[in-house]
Amino acid sequence: MAEAPRRKARLSPADRRALLEDAARACMARGGIRDFTVDKVAAEAGVSRGLIAHHFGSMDGLLVAVYARMYREWIAAVEAPRPGPTRIAALVEALVSPEIFDHDVLKIWLTLWGEIATNPVLREEHRKLYANYRAAIVAALAEAAAANGRAIDAETVAAAFICLVDGFGVQRCVEPALMTEADARAACWAFLRPHVGG
Amino acid sequence: MAEAPRRKARLSPADRRALLEDAARACMARGGIRDFTVDKVAAEAGVSRGLIAHHFGSMDGLLVAVYARMYREWIAAVEAPRPGPTRIAALVEALVSPEIFDHDVLKIWLTLWGEIATNPVLREEHRKLYANYRAAIVAALAEAAAANGRAIDAETVAAAFICLVDGFGVQRCVEPALMTEADARAACWAFLRPHVGG
DNA sequence: TTCCTTGCTGAACTATCGTATAGTAACACC
DNA sequence: GGTGTTACTATACGATAGTTCAGCAAGGAA
Structure with missing residues (x-):
């Protein structure tokens, strides 16, 4: 190496x-x-x-830097312009794209989550950054629901959607065969459709 | 201590x-x-x-024993008789019950997932045991769908549902305030209703 | 009581952990 | 070309990691 x-x-x-x-x-x-x-x-x-x-x-300093870097690249991939009729469709495509739905990337996230749950410094960093990620999803959901004339609690739907996406990461790390990119895309839409239509 | x-x-x-x-x-x-x-x-x-x-x-031996113990208690809690009109309703109540939707318990699971993704011995143990958990969910889903006269791909829905539930655990470990027991119950039903009715 | 199995202790062992720091040398600047 | 800054190396350090093992003693069997 x-x-x-x-x-x-x-x-x-x-x-x-x-x-x-x-x-x-x-x-x-x-x-x-x-x-x-x-x-x-x-x-x-x-x-x-x-x-x-x-x-x-220190190693803690490097850990925080790694988290910030991961977050930055995650956001960049999520917000990158992608083909898709709506913002929420582009978001889903981003979440199952090779940059994000990658085994190594998800393994690193799983590792970081375990540390966030323990390390106060990392937890604080997470608290600040993750709010933006949440906000982006809330906005995309609200936009899609409004476009289809539906009234939803975007905050609540976003929280559950984030859980679903995080769960993809877990599942892909512990049992990769059971959750492919296509499975994840389908699961996203099965979850989203009742809320935002489409 | x-x-x-x-x-x-x-x-x-x-x-x-x-x-x-x-x-x-x-x-x-x-x-x-x-x-x-x-x-x-x-x-x-x-x-x-x-x-x-x-x-x-060895410590690896203890790790495997801890995983097996966690799994055994998880299954026991999931399959414990609970008030609920249907098997799937009882399952949801189990998943948000204090024994399972507990911060310490979920933190241990998060830790174990991280190890499963790395440790081959633990991964093999997981592969064997998790299949039963999956099967229990598939059965409950199929039963509920049939009772409501719906045809679903129970395997696929179960895989996504497991991701959602795993995601609850992650979220509760990294940002506990954003996912309460009530939130989780509501998210479960928002996910399940389009598939199994009720 | 005596014996024997074995649950259990405690220390030794080597490897590796993260941090601190003195010394080296590459590159920008004058 | 000389000089100063600092990126970088290398080593020492104490703490802690997991494993091994000789020996102690609790408690059932006789």
């Missing part, structure tokens, strides 16, 4: 941080939080152990 | 194993997989470190 011959490549802090975050994610995707260690991440990135503390202060 | 004064209480293997499993679950509920360690579990149970290896061979 590590490109051995190169001696000392000085990168900008931003580049090196991104590289270390990627290495951390690769470790998490492989072995969950148990593989999120100084030795494993440094080896994966092909750098010395000390560099993590240099850039992130 | 440990009842200090008692010197040597010899328990039957079954009793001691159950006690150690309980201690392991308490540790997991508190700090996830990071607190699932020999020192923490032994201290929680008030026994010496060596006892875990004596009864379970």
Whole structure:
């Protein structure tokens, strides 16, 4: 993994941080939080152990950075322009797209959820960021319902929909065969149709 | 936590194993997989470190035992007789009952899912046991649909429903305020009604 | 009571954890 | 080309990880 011959490549802090975050994610995707260690991440990135503390202060700092990075990329994929008649249709397509409905990505989320449930620093970060994700879904739901002349409690429907989507992630990590992309898309629409029509 | 004064209480293997499993679950509920360690579990149970290896061979052995125990109690709670007009109604009430929709219990499940995604031994155990859980839901769904004269693909609906329920667990661990027992019950029925009627 | 099985302890062991820090060297700037 | 900043390496450190094992003692069998 590590490109051995190169001696000392000085990168900008931003580049090196991104590289270390990627290495951390690769470790998490492989072995969950148990593989999120100084030795494993440094080896994966092909750098010395000390560099993590240099850039992130501590492993907790790297963990928060990984969470923020995951969230940023998730939001980018969700909000990326996609073919679809409505915003909610585009959202569903985003959720089952290869960038998001990916085994490694979902495994990292599962790992992070376990840490959020324990780590107060990460929990606070989550509380702030996840609100935006929720708001995006609420808006898409309200828009779709209004377009079809239905009155719904978008907040409530969004909360349940988020559970459904999170559950896809769990299921895909523990028993991948039982939840394919097509299954997930169908399940999304089976859930959404009674609320927003279409 | 440990009842200090008692010197040597010899328990039957079954009793001691159950006690150690309980201690392991308490540790997991508190700090996830990071607190699932020999020192923490032994201290929680008030026994010496060596006892875990004596009864379970290794920490992996204890992990599998904890999973099997969780599954057994889950199934018992799901299949316990409950007031409800139909089997599916009783199932929903079980899923939001205090024994199952409990923060500690769900945190332990979240922890175990993370391990299942990584640990092959645990994954195999999961594969065998979860099939029964799935089958119970499929049966309840098929029965309800038939009673209301509807034709459904019970397997597919069950898979999605399991995702929804797993998602409750995730959400309750990372942001407990957003998913109460009442919310979960309502979300279950909003999901189920279009398929099975009622 | 005596014996024997075995539940249980406690310490030793090696590996690995995260952090701290002194030293090295790459690159921007003058 | 010399100089200063700092990205980066490498090692030491104490804490803690899981496993192994020799020995103690509780409690049923005799």
